[in-house]
Amino acid sequence: MTGFISNIQRFTIHDGPGIRLTVFFQGCPLSCWWCHNPECIPDFINSNGFTVKEFNEKQLLGEIRKELLFMDESGGGVTFSGGEPLKQPDFLKNMLIACREEEIHTVVDTSGLAAQKIFDSLMDFPDLFLFDLKIIEDILHRKYTGVSNRLILKNLETLNNHNKNVIIRVPLVPGITDTDENISNIIHLLSGLPNLRKINLLPYHAMAESKYIRLNIPYKLSGIKTTDEVRDNKIKEIFLRAGFDTSLGG
Ligand code: SF4
Numbered sequence: 001m002t003g004f005i006s007n008i009q010r011f012t013i014h015d016g017p018g019i020r021l022t023v024f025f026q027g028c029p030l031s032c033w034w035c036h037n038p039e040c041i042p043d044f045i046n047s048n049g050f051t052v053k054e055f056n057e058k059q060l061l062g063e064i065r066k067e068l069l070f071m072d073e074s075g076g077g078v079t080f081s082g083g084e085p086l087k088q089p090d091f092l093k094n095m096l097i098a099c100r101e102e103e104i105h106t107v108v109d110t111s112g113l114a115a116q117k118i119f120d121s122l123m124d125f126p127d128l129f130l131f132d133l134k135i136i137e138d139i140l141h142r143k144y145t146g147v148s149n150r151l152i153l154k155n156l157e158t159l160n161n162h163n164k165n166v167i168i169r170v171p172l173v174p175g176i177t178d179t180d181e182n183i184s185n186i187i188h189l190l191s192g193l194p195n196l197r198k199i200n201l202l203p204y205h206a207m208a209e210s211k212y213i214r215l216n217i218p219y220k221l222s223g224i225k226t227t228d229e230v231r232d233n234k235i236k237e238i239f240l241r242a243g244f245d246t247s248l249g250g
Contacts, residue, residue, distance in 0.1 A: 002054045003091035006040045006083060008063055011070065014250040016107035016128055018076025021067045023060065025082040025092070026052045029113050031146040032134065033220045034173045036208040040083035050215070057094050064104060077105025077127070086114035089122060096125035109169075112152035119155045129166045130200070131156060134177055136185035144176055153189070160193035167198045169250070172232050174204060174224055183235055187242045199239050199246045203227035 004026040012022040027043040028035075035041065039050040055063075064078050071077050078099060085092045085108055092108070099106045108122075109130040123129075133156070134149070135141040141149040159166050170186060172178040190196055205226050212219035232248055239246040 001091055001094060002056045003060065003088050003095070004044065004052050005055050005060070006037070006045075006050065006052050010067060012079065015079035015081060015109055016077065016130065017105070018074035019067075019070045020076045020079050020107070021064055021071070022079045022081050022109075023063075023085075023095075025080060025085040025088055027087040028082055028084040028111065029087060029147060030084070030111050032171075033144050033176070034171060034204060034208075036211075037083065038208065038211055038215055038217055043087075057091070057098055060095060061098050061102075064099065065102075068104070071104065075105075077107065079107040079109055079130075080126075081109035081130075084111050084113065086110055086118060086122065089114065089118045093122055093125060096122070100125065112155045113147060114151070114155065116151065116154060116158070119158060123159060123162060123164060127165065129159060129164060131159065131166050131168050133168050133170050133186060135182055136189055137182070140176075140182075144173075156196070157193060160195045163195045166196055167200050168196060169200045169202055171202045172204055172227070172235060173221070174228060174231075178204075178231060178235060183238060187239070190244070191242075197243070197245050199244045200250050201232060201236055201239070201246065201248045202250050203229075203232050203248065 006026045007024040009022045012020045015022045024040055026040055028041045031041055039045055044052055096106050106126045107128045108126040111132050138149055209219045236246050236248045
């Protein structure tokens with residue numbers, strides 16, 4: 001079996017514990033206005049300087065093994081990100097099993113959007129999920145990501161019910177995801193999911209804009225201010241006060 005991979009980044013430190021290898025899967029069912037990896041959204045793209053490579057499991061495992069020394073010394077491992085890794089579920093599952101056999105720590109960085117059957121069949125394999133929670137109000141979720149959040153929230157509930165190891169990542173996009181209403185909706189939702197207590201808030205930055213220009217895709221957030229540190233810290237305080245183990249940055 002093969003998987004389509006848009007990029008492999010070495011020595012990453014924000015995609016899970018320790019020093020990691022981050023593997024970016026090609027293809028994502030969402031199209032978030034703030035996406036930092038717009039080249040990963042289509043199922044296949046090979047233009048404007050962005051290439052997609054096809055790997056079989058053995059080849060990808062070979063790339064992962066090259067970093068074993070750093071991973072072991074730092075308590076790191078491999079992070080499957082994207083795009084949406086769950087969009088290539090069989091390849092992802094095989095990689096998770098192969099890594100487990102070699103005792104390599106695995107993280108799946110996901111939007112949470114996958115059919116329930118797929119999600120259920122995969123959830124036992126990663127050591128940790130990084131689960132993006134963007135917008136609770138579904139009309140706004142559809143507007144800013146192109147899809148409903150119904151399945152995403154269902155899958156999040158499944159992780160809670162099975163007491164999986166999860167860090168929820170909330171991108172703080174000014175005026176879109178960082179609004180008082182959305183933050184209070186997130187806290188309200190999580191109050192019903194007591195096993196999910198770790199939050200990582202991700203400040204917004206516009207570094208991806210140049211990629212949009214290269215890909216000739218309009219950047220819909222052009223002109224909005226980048227991160228507002230005071231506001232982001234205030235949001236961190238709100239989550240801390242609500243009892244969450246909260247970090248800001250990443
Ligand atoms: S879910 Fe992630 S990869 Fe997919 S469009 Fe949104 S930000 Fe980009």
